Amino acid sequence: MKKLDKLILGSFLGPFLLTFIVVDFILLTVNMLKYFDEIFGKGLDFWIYMELIGYFVISISPMALPLAVLLSSLMTFGNLGEHFELTAIKSSGISLLRALRPIGVFVIVLSFAAYLSNNYLVPKVNLKTFSLLYDIRMKSPALDIKAGVFYDGIPGYSIKVNEKVGEYGLKDILIYSHAGNGTGNLDVTLADSGRMEPFFSENYMKLSLFHGINYHEDRQARGIAEKPNDFNRTSFDANVIVFDLNNTFKLNRTAEDAWSTNRSIKNISEIKLGLDSIGSLVNEQLYQNYQNSESIYPFFTRDRKFIPAADILERKALDDSIRTQRMKRDRDQLDSLYLIESLAEIDTSSVLIDKPESRTLSTTNDSVISNIKSVTASSKISRSDSLFLSPKSKEKAQTKLAERDTNSSLVPIKVVKVPRTAALTDIEKAQIDSMVTKRGYNQNAITMALNNSRSLQNNFNTKMTQIDNYQRDYRRFQIAWYQKYTQAFACFAMFLIGAPLGAIIKKGGLGMPVLISIIFFIVYYMLTITGEKWAKEGITDPLFGTWFSNLCLLPFGLFFVKQARKDARLFEGDFYVSIWKSIQKRFKVLRSKAH
Structure with missing residues (x-):
């Protein structure tokens, strides 16, 4: 230089x-x-x-x-x-x-x-x-009771002191306790004097009251015919109340993981991961729009489908493959964990010896159970169940029923259906048209179409709001990246x-x-x-x-x-x-x- x-x-x-x-x-x-x-x-x-x-x-x-x-x-x-x-x-x-x-x-x-x-x-x-x-x-403000003012910094209590003497002395004390009932001023304590001083490394506060009265009334029960509420009045020469200040006046540190989603605490690589996740969410919403719209038009989509754009399908396939691989990885990890735990819990003393008689007994029991199941299944075949069977299953079931009827000396009757080839008459056409006109099928169809269109519009508005929010977050992540x-x-x-x-x-x-x-x-x-x-x-x-x-x-x-x-x-x-x-x-x- x-x-x-x-x-x-x-x-x-x-x-x-x-x-x-x-x-x-x-x-x-x-x-x-x-x-x-x-x-x-x-x-x-x-x-x-x-x-x-x-x-x-x-x-x-x-x-x-x-x-x-x-x-x-x-x-x-x-x-x-x-x-x-x-x-x-x-x-x-x-x-x-x-x-x-x-x-x-x-x-x-x-x-x-x-x-x-x-x-x-x-x-x-x-x-x-x-x-x-x-x-x-x-964190709550520091404990600072002022004379003539109600102090509610301690949860469940409202304290008023008319005069403070020295550092810890108090005079003319009024305390409303809401810790027990939480509904109104049903627990009131009056005292002529008292002292409030911390102890045990200032984790607790002790309030000593002298020459006072405590008024306590039970909560009002519902109903007019109920018994009057109990009212208790207790006089005391000395009474001590201890307040736990650990959760009120101490600084409790929150775990830093609670802020892990904020873009201000991410570096560039983490921001890129966030952008990829938001892009997947936006693509998922766009793909669901096509799926939901397809159900609104059953006649149009009977022989065809709403096919999303090529980029949406490519991103959907990529996200699904990544999700599948992640689930497979998590499942493998869980299986290996369970295997390790099961191997650790195995005790050689609890292993059963495979005896021949026990094996024979179990085989016999299994065969009996299987026979019972087959008989029960065959006996439960009926005409009503045949509605839920495939054509081959129906044919087998009818054959079994015919065999059963033959064994019971009954002759089965075979019914042959002849398809109609003649054209519809004018009377039949009029009857069919009357079903549409007289029963209000046209009005019902119009009403259903309006409801479907309104449902589709509301669905689109909801999806668009979600997509706008995701895209706004996407742009904010990009801004944090470029900044x-x-x-x-x-x-x-x-x-x-x-x-x-x-x-x-x-x-x-x-x-x-x-x-x-x-x-x-x-x-x-x-x-x-x-x-x-x-x-x-x-x-x-x-x-x-x-x-x-x-x-x-x-x-x-x-x-x-x-x-x-x-x-x-x-x-x-x-x-x-x-x-x-x-x-x-x-x-x-x-x-x-x-x-």
């Missing part, structure tokens, strides 16, 4: 680290303000808050990196231009692009590191962030804007660079939100929607690089005055030629 590269890179690293910390802190503050009321005031340990803040810092780093690169590159080249170091570099024969190379290489490496962080580190941190944030939200690339590329796009702008402005510090950086970052953020919204709603392709902000800002960066190479004075008034004068001269020339 040459001395020039060390100079430029050294002047860039300091502002970059400083601006990254400042931007990360600003974004952290904005993020924490969303959950301020939900996470503070619950008596949590200091390290719990530090853990949550650490997770937030890592999760918002991909958003802080582009702004940090933009601001630090502006400050670096602004300082070089302000102190005429950039002019000295150019006068020595070194081009602006050569001066941009060390920081450009660093930004490319930083973009690759940002991609690795988005794909591997940030998903794991998001998983822990969601889990911890949910647990903090579900891992676009957020990393944004660092390089911001460098192309910030470095040449600093060379053009030639002002360092935190004045003009901060203002310009904020403007471009706001534009970048607005374009990013707009593109992602278009992609979520299906207005544009998710690939274009996620790259929309970078595609819009990249021409600005190339334009600023071109102007910086020419030492253009874009932020000076004389530059625009000279442009206006040149435009006026051209108009005068055109007018003179016209005259």
Whole structure:
């Protein structure tokens, strides 16, 4: 590395680290303000808050990196231009692009590191962030009983204290207990004074009451003629109530598997699996539309079928084969597991010896049982059962019945059916037509057709809603996939804007660079939100929607690089005055030629 590269890179690293910390802190503050009321005031340990803040810092780093690169590159080249170091570099024969190379290489490496962080580190941190944030939200506020106000933080109890004495002393106590009945204030306790203090590592709270009365009334039974409810009044000099605080005021950590379906905690390979699963669901809904529609048109589909599109059939066959292989694999695993368990449970002492007499007895019993079954089956053949038999079975059954009738000295009568070949008479046609017209078959057919059409419409609407929801999830998964690339590329796009702008402005510090950086970052953020919204709603392709902000800002960066190479004075008034004068001269020339 040459001395020039060390100079430029050294002047860039300091502002970059400083601006990254400042931007990360600003974004952290904005993020924490969303959950301020939900996470503070619950008596949590200091390290719990530090853990949550650490997770937030890592999760918002991909958003802080582009702004940090933009601001630090502006400050670096602004300082070089302000102190005429950039002019000295150019006068020595070194081009602006050569001066941009060390920081450009660093930004490319930083973009690759940002991609690795988005794909591997940030998903794991998001998983822990969601889990911890949910647990903090579900935790009850810290035990803080105030004088003159009902406190219902302890489940099943509502406590009011008119005066607090010291740290644990209480006076004029009123307690409504809803733990036993849960229907109204049927259990009331009054006490002159008491003490509430924790014990057993603050896992339990002991409330000692002195000189009080407990009123208890049974729940009202249904019915007017029921007996009056029992009402009990108990006086006491001292009474102790113990509250279990483990499940109420302690932070219970939820298993991280509960968030396994969120796309923010998945890397690219897991997102691809999710996209494949959603695609299978969409294809299954489309295939079911054809199957359900076929049952609505029984006359049309009597000799034909609704054939789905070729791509739907191919995806259906692929999903079915995968499902079959998975079921076969699971079945093989279960069979091997059962085999291992059965082999482990076998005891040699319980094995039966195959004796000849037992085998003979069992063979005899089996033969007797089989004979009984055959006799029973043959005796149960009747004319009503023949309706459910095949033609060959019917013929065999009739033969057996004829043999049985012959044995019983009865002569079977053979009935011969002669098919009719004559045409229908007018009277017969009128009778058939009357069955359709007089019995309302036409009206019933119309009603059935309307019901079928309404059922088909409702089915299609339901399926379309489900398909739209699946497709929306599909697009969101695609956006999460492409974001891992676009957020990393944004660092390089911001460098192309910030470095040449600093060379053009030639002002360092935190004045003009901060203002310009904020403007471009706001534009970048607005374009990013707009593109992602278009992609979520299906207005544009998710690939274009996620790259929309970078595609819009990249021409600005190339334009600023071109102007910086020419030492253009874009932020000076004389530059625009000279442009206006040149435009006026051209108009005068055109007018003179016209005259």
